[in-house]
Amino acid sequence: MTAGPGTAVDALLRAQLADPACAWSLGSYGAGAVFARDSDEPARLLADERIGLLTARGGLAFTVPPDLRPVAYETGFTDGWSQSVALCLPEAACAMGRRTVLTELGPDAAAIRPQDRVAALFDLGLGLRAVDACLRVADPERIGRLRALAGRPLLASGDTEILRAFASRLDRIFLTRFARIEVFAAETDPAAAGIGPQSHILPSWLRLGRTHAATAPIPQGWVPCGALHPAHPARDQSGRPIPFDAGRHDAFGRVLDVWGDPALVALRRAILAGQDPDTVRAGGRFARLAIRAARAQRRAMVG
Structure with a gap:
């Protein structure tokens, strides 16, 4: 990054x-x-x-x-x-x-x-x-x-x-x-x-x-x-x-792609795609917070 x-x-x-x-x-x-x-x-x-x-x-x-x-x-x-x-x-x-x-x-x-x-x-x-x-x-x-x-x-x-x-x-x-x-x-x-x-x-x-x-x-x-x-x-x-705004969500995703930690961005993508997070990348406070955020986003996306 x-x-x-x-x-x-x-x-x-x-x-x-x-x-x-x-x-x-x-x-x-x-x-x-x-x-x-x-x-x-x-x-x-x-x-x-x-x-x-x-x-x-x-x-x-x-x-x-x-x-x-x-x-x-x-x-x-x-x-x-x-x-x-x-x-x-x-x-x-x-x-x-x-x-x-x-x-x-x-x-x-x-x-x-x-x-x-x-x-x-x-x-x-x-x-x-x-x-x-x-x-x-x-x-x-x-x-x-x-x-x-x-x-x-x-x-x-x-x-x-x-x-x-x-x-x-x-x-x-x-x-x-x-x-x-x-x-x-x-x-x-x-x-x-x-x-x-x-x-x-x-x-x-x-x-x-x-x-x-x-x-x-x-x-x-x-x-x-x-x-x-x-x-x-x-x-x-x-x-x-x-109501969940997909345009805003995508826009910040693009900001993360450029300015975010690549490991945390990869965890986010995996969660949003319905995959289980990589156990190696998922360790540590920041990874846990990123996973929690992505899971909250999945819930918001489906209403």
Whole structure:
């Protein structure tokens, strides 16, 4: 499972960007941001050289570095399966600021919207390896309040709950070496606004110090900085069941053929063809999860 040419990665990202049912995420285990949009939500391409989209509620912008490696996989669970494409960088190339205290970074010069490029960016100091979780502030009073907290280890001191309430009225910006997601301050209740950009910080998960969930088959020496989540064959964007969509299923199968682990892809094909899995290939956690996912797909295909 080796990375294809940069043009192949670029084509994958652009194809998924065109599908409003595909969601995008950046982050680490316990902290992240998601860019998603409703199927009929207005969205426009970026005005600069970056690839991405902008809506009234948030934005996604990325470049395609030569060492970016997609890793496609499926994970089976009790009542279905998930599908993802992790966007990975080599361990030596993924590091971000890794700040452990609230830190003012200066103006957000790379902001997607030109009017946001004079606003101040503050790193929350979560100490993440491959992502910086930040707040963006334009209001002088709020800048002053954050500056008063600067230099404090918010996670260790237990201030995250206070800051989370404060952050709900601010833009949240998640940055990696190749991408950013911007979650704009909500003017309405996010729960009433449909599918859209969102962010989360889970201190109990962050304390584990993981870059990704143990169920993700990330090759040794690589670190997932984000992921794309293509349209699911059996669930809508909210996770609700839908009639099985063979077109979506075939489409992700083609993504797996190019960007998945060949051994896991072979197991999937065998299960979908009604065959028993190869006992040699079927060993290990990732193989078991792939088999469980394929069996769930067979059940969904026959209704």
